[in-house]
Amino acid sequence: MAENVIEVKEVEKTYYRDRMPIPVLRGLSLAVPEGDFVALMGPSGSGKTTLLNLIAGIDRPDKGRIIVAGTDLGTLPEGQLAKWRSRHIGFVFQFYNLLPVLTASGNVELPLLLTKLSKKERRDHVRAALELVGLGDRMSHSPRQLSGGQEQRVAIARALVTDPTVIVADEPTGDLDKQSATEILDLLGRLNKEFHKTVVMVTHDPRAAERARVVHHLDKGELD
Amino acid sequence: MNILRLVFLNALRHKLRTALTIMGIAVAVLAFGLLRTVIGAWYTGVASAAPDRLVSRSKISITFTLPIAQKEKIARVPGVEGVTFGTWFGGVYKDPKNFFAQVAIEGPVTFAFFPEILVDPEAVKTFGAERNAAIVGSALAERFGWKVGDTVRLVGTIYPGDWDFVIRGIYRGRDEATDVGTFYFNWNTIEQRMAQESPGRMGQIGWWIIKIDDPARAATISKAVDTEFDNSSDETLTETEAAFQQSFVAMAGTIIVSLQIISVLIVGVILLVAANTMAMTARERLSEYAVLKTLGFGAGHILGLIAGESLMIAGLGGVLGVLLLFPAVEGVAQGLKAWFPAFPVDPATFVLAAVAAFVVGALAAVFPAWRAMKVSIVDGLRRID
Structure with a gap:
């Protein structure tokens, strides 16, 4: 049996709106084995994106521990946590979040600027990532020259170009038409099956969740 | 990228x-x-002031004149190599907005005190020989389109009346900082007119220009000059040319x-x-x-x-x-x-x-x-x- 690459232990998280506490996660625990494909489902406000953010190390819990790729994220100061993210996490956003001033290759190259790779090595990695997502011929296109599905594929190429341990995807098909959504889900499935990437995906879409090996339902900050 | x-x-x-x-x-x-x-x-003006020149003016104010009789006493002060003078004329050329400095000077000798003023020696000679001759700066000549031989009429404000001058020379500056916008003419021109129209104003000059032998002794020599006229009706205030120029800056x-x-x-x-x-x-x-x-x-x-x-x-x-x-x-x-x-x-x-x-x-x-x-x-x- 594969080792757990993600361990969430008794995590609590509360947000405040106008000083009003809004508990989002209430003592939640979760384990994800390496190479798994997990979908997190639940109604709005159930805490699924918060959980995803905590796993990705872009937010911190109020209580509990989060261990990803063998590192207890609570022990890392901000600077080291940023470095850790660049090494271990590939993040796919619902609205792609590509930089509009950069081309597709420029966007994919961004995470590689934090590595010690040479310019040529970076270029080779970018080409490989874009070819993997089927956009080898769109390297010099700017985001506004691409369709939504193509933009999301560029975002996936950006997420995987550093060969991260875990790919986290927040509603990756939420802004796409059915055809594009299918292509993106196929791509995530392929990354999981062929490249053994651990994928954690937040989604509202039951058809998207069907692609996952495990589906967790969250409600009011707790797993069903 | x-x-x-x-x-x-x-x-x-x-x-x-x-x-x-x-x-x-x-x-x-x-x-x-x-x-x-x-x-x-x-x-x-402060930056371009010569260190070996002092300027002595009325202790009361620059607008007060000094008697020309002080010259001999100043010349006898130890360390003084030469004395000459200048007088502010304050005339108007055609229109008050055409302002420029007009200074009545002792004569050709005054130019020897200012090596930074470059002027044709023949023009200086003519300047000394003709009562109504003027030597003007190159910027001034360019501004009004004057050339040698032109007659320029100034209307006096301090010294009333029409004053006609013939330009006999145009001077240039030794360096960029030199003032090339002044109108020089002979003090004797004023003196002769005053003899006829206002004898009580004769024998008065604006300020003394004193050349000294050692800039390091400027303070001592200045004090010695002023001491000569202490408790007289025409007390002086002597200072370096730089300090004199600085006092104009201070006015602004x-x-x-x-x-x-x-x-x-x-x-x-x-x-x-x-x-x-x-x-x-x-x-x-x-x-x-x-x-x-x-x-x-x-x-x-x-x-x-x-x-x-x-x-x-x-x-x-x-x-x-x-x-x-x-x-x-x-x-x-x-x-x-x-x-x-x-x-x-x-x-x-x-x-x-x-x-x-x-x-x-x-x-x-x-x-x-x-x-x-x-x-x-x-x-x-x-x-x-």
Whole structure:
């Protein structure tokens, strides 16, 4: 049996709106084995994106521990946590979040600027990532020259170009038409099956969740 | 692709806004440089003063005259090599707005006290021989289109009446700082008219010009000159030529201080312009900075992106402003020729303009960068689910 690459232990998280506490996660625990494909489902406000953010190390819990790729994220100061993210996490956003001033290759190259790779090595990695997502011929296109599905594929190429341990995807098909959504889900499935990437995906879409090996339902900050 | 390229592309994202900001900074740097140059022009006379020349004037005020009889006593003071004098005429040429300095001098001998005034020896000889001869500065001749042989009529204000002079020479300056805007004529011209019209005003001069043998003894010699006339009805105040010129600058002290304050305020205006642009820029891109942070970029990278863009915009504005400074100074120099003999752009002005642009670029980035670094990734992405 594969080792757990993600361990969430008794995590609590509360947000405040106008000083009003809004508990989002209430003592939640979760384990994800390496190479798994997990979908997190639940109604709005159930805490699924918060959980995803905590796993990705872009937010911190109020209580509990989060261990990803063998590192207890609570022990890392901000600077080291940023470095850790660049090494271990590939993040796919619902609205792609590509930089509009950069081309597709420029966007994919961004995470590689934090590595010690040479310019040529970076270029080779970018080409490989874009070819993997089927956009080898769109390297010099700017985001506004691409369709939504193509933009999301560029975002996936950006997420995987550093060969991260875990790919986290927040509603990756939420802004796409059915055809594009299918292509993106196929791509995530392929990354999981062929490249053994651990994928954690937040989604509202039951058809998207069907692609996952495990589906967790969250409600009011707790797993069903 | 590298971070610098991203800085460059970001700066070009809103081309009009960036261009307007660069132009705003350029205009402010230009105004800053112009004001600095005008302030510097005020001090040109001080900077070009000869260390071996003293100026002695009435202790009461420069507007009070001194008796010519003091000359022999001054000449006998140890350390004094020569004495001559000048007198302010204050005439009007055609229109009061055509202001320029008119100085009645002892004669050709006075030019020997001023080696920085370059004039044809033949013209000086003629100047001594003709009662109504005048020698004028090259800038003045150029300003009014005068040439040798022209007759110039001045209407006296201190010495009433019409005064006709024939230009017998045009002098140039040894260096850029030399005043080439003065109208010199023989003091005897005034003296002879006063003999006929106002004998009580005869034998009066404006100030003494004293050449000394040792600039290091300027203070001692000045004191000795003044001591000669202590407790007389015509007490003197003797000082170095630089101090004398400085006293004129001091008269315009309020104006100069005002200009200095305005020049500092202009730097403040540049700062606000640039800070406004950077604040808008950073606010619009908070979600992009959050994405970059998600990818692993640290606070230093975010600071570099914002500060780099701010410095680039301020730097371009600064360079453009400095480039525009040269033609602007030339234009202003033409307009203020009557008031300032020279209008040199001090190299320190370039350094200060560059420093101002750098400081503005850096400070304008402080708040936006601080805000962008402080905002959490989650808040930057604006999604809580």
